[in-house]
Amino acid sequence: MPQLQEPKLIAGNANMPLANAIARRMSMHRGKQVGLVDARVERFNDGEIFVEVFENVRGEDMFILQSTSNPANDNLMELLIMADALRRSSAARVTAVLPYFGYARQDRRTKARTPITAKLVANMLVGTGIERVLTMDLHAAQIQGFFDIPVDNLYASPIFALDIQTTFKKRMDELAIVSPDVGGVARARELAKRINSPLAIVDKRREKPGEIAEMTVIGNVKDKTCLIVDDICDTAGTLCKAAEVLIENGAKEVHSYITHGVLSGPAVERVTNSVMKSLVVTDSIAPTDAVKKAKNIRIVPTAPVFAQAILNIWSGTSVSSLFEADTLSPIYDGTYAAE
Incomplete structure (x- = not known):
């Protein structure tokens, strides 16, 4: 199906260098400027998180770039609030790109009266209207089953x-x-x-x-x-x-x-x-x-593989093709190609 809109990226504060690197790689692949959507993600004096998107995202295919790393709770809340802001702004689709999925180590009950927090986080992400998740090396592959939406798990x-x-x-x-x-x-x-x-x-x-x-x-x-x-x-x-x-x-x-x-x-x-x-x-x-x-x-760097995966999701082509070295070598411009 032909795509009428361009993929749009928005980033939280967890890993801005990676977000900018992904945007640069996508710009190179697309042959046109792909930047991060102009937005502010900030905190009030009491620690509450506030998000404001300054660009029109109605009908757009949005990708939120945010690792839920330390501070895990703050970064997770940023992600949830950004997703809510985009859904309320009539984005066509919201994909969460989580290079690192926090709470993944709490994927089962190891003893009585303990939570399965990875499942709780999955429910929260789906509940905000996120329609797809892109991540890398989940701690346990079965975490993909915690989601009722597609999950693309890239491999390092x-x-x-x-x-x-x-x-x-x-x-x-x-x-x-x-x-x-x-x-x-x-x-x-x-x-x-x-x-x-x-x-x-x-x-x-x-x-x-x-x-x-x-x-x-x-x-x-x-x-x-x-x-x-x-x-x-x-x-x-x-x-x-x-x-x-x-x-x-x-x-x-x-x-x-x-x-x-x-x-x-x-x-x-x-x-x-x-x-x-x-x-x-x-x-x-x-x-x-x-x-x-x-x-x-x-x-x-992971920016090359994440940039290509985002473009593949946007265009409706295979993400699993990125699991093969023959596909990955050209993406990395020969940086890690064997001689």
């Missing part, structure tokens, strides 16, 4: 695969992909298949949240360059401990590829002082100054 593994094939191109046969826990095996296996590397697992046992009692390596990592793969790095305690265990088991060196660098509390200091040679994260969460200055933390 194709981006990581391109980066790995460039960074480690002369020693690909030395690599081993490592999952830091049993729950992340499917994610690690996906990347291992893409770069044709063996898979290992670090089995951890927790006495209570935030504490790790014991770690065991399943698989052979001796004389391997280990790449730990996970979706979220919060305080980095598990990650740094896993790196130490791998070195103790004979690994030559350890690097990590994490989609969402939450990196709260002592995380940056832990990573900086750890045995890890490097930690690679995406810009799904706006990096702090400490993250930018850390000598062994590197950031890879």
